Amino acid sequence: MRKVLLWRWAFYLVGMLVLSLGISMTIKGQRLGIGPWDVLHVGLFKNFGLSIGTWSVLTGCIIVISTAVVLREWPKIGTWLNMVLVGAFIDLFNWMIPDMTAIWAQMIIFAGGIIVQGIGVGIYICPNIGAGPRDSLMLVLVQKTGASVKKIRTTIEVCVAIIGWLFGGPIGFGTALIALFLGQVVHYTLPQCRKLLVKIIHEENERLLY
Template identity: 35%
Template sequence: MSLKTVFEFIRPAHEVPKTIWSSDTPLTLRPKPITFLFLVMGLWIFGTGEAIIIASGIGVSPWTVLAQGIGQQTGFTVGESTFIVSVMVLFMWIPLRETPGIGTILNAILIAMAIDVMAPFLPEPTEIGPQVVQTIIGILLVGIGSGFYLTANLGPGPRDGWMTGIQQRSGWPIGRVRIGIEVVVLSFGIILGGTFGIGTVLFAIGIGPAVAMCLGIAGRWSE
């Protein structure tokens, strides 16, 4: 395999591609087994990536920074603040005409479950080198998980639905949309008093390209 072929295979996607496992409609209550498999697998990988980032100890994702900031201002726990953010983001779906589905519900359940199940088995490095490497691995896994579960087309999670809705209405590349959202969310989280670190910056910068690349790979892999 030539280097040119490799670069072509990992070329980022500008939108969510249709694959052989994609559902024809996100509203179906009886998805194909392969579709449901890729949905569950993607969400679990996504949650594992989040757990790896948390265990690295050098900063969490921008959405968690925002949840911490809201908690600082209101007295809510991070979990309660995260739920409030999810509801607010779902309201933002309305003008974008996005449709929730099975994936929207399982997003909240399986990602949270994966984080709790995987956390006890993950290393917690204390030196900056291994911490950065672990954070990058986590970001890549979040990208891979996103590539699988978004292409299943059974309804994105609240945040990813907002991302894909903006992309579809604007025509902007999905990687740029994701970076823009993460940077804005991070900024509000910091203003409200949320904590962040090197890992947070790496996530904000790296998640857009990671998701776009993995969506591109998923699309070409299924051809």
């Protein structure tokens, strides 16, 4: 039991690190555009003030409360930790990764960031400690509709980007790339990460994960 718990938390923390690295990589390639959720946060900031980070937390809280109402259960501790730790990790990687000036370098790091984000999401969701607010929304919709992860994720990203654009948030080519392809990556990384975790802790302990 203790071994299972340790591995679950290891996957969860490593996954958040990888996810944050991917987000920072796309930020370093921001001349191509910003992520759909960031488009929304910037649009809300332009219209209603506060800060972009504050809107990120507020939208996260709204999503957490909404999913809790739908599922009729209190969010796991990992969901709350995600709201805090991912932001801290992003700041760390933004400081560590140098700024890119050449457009070709920004294109490479941006594309790599999408893949790294998808891997990170798969790693940190698979131990079922608690998905972040936005990924919790994705999982709830997958559960309620029966649609695939890639379809739900892509739909959410596109809708959020459109809403953010209507509020005046900036949209670029990179925004479309994230909206269209991040869900595709998560669709494949999530089941593979689950298989890896189950293999590590042995199949007889699989029931302890879900």
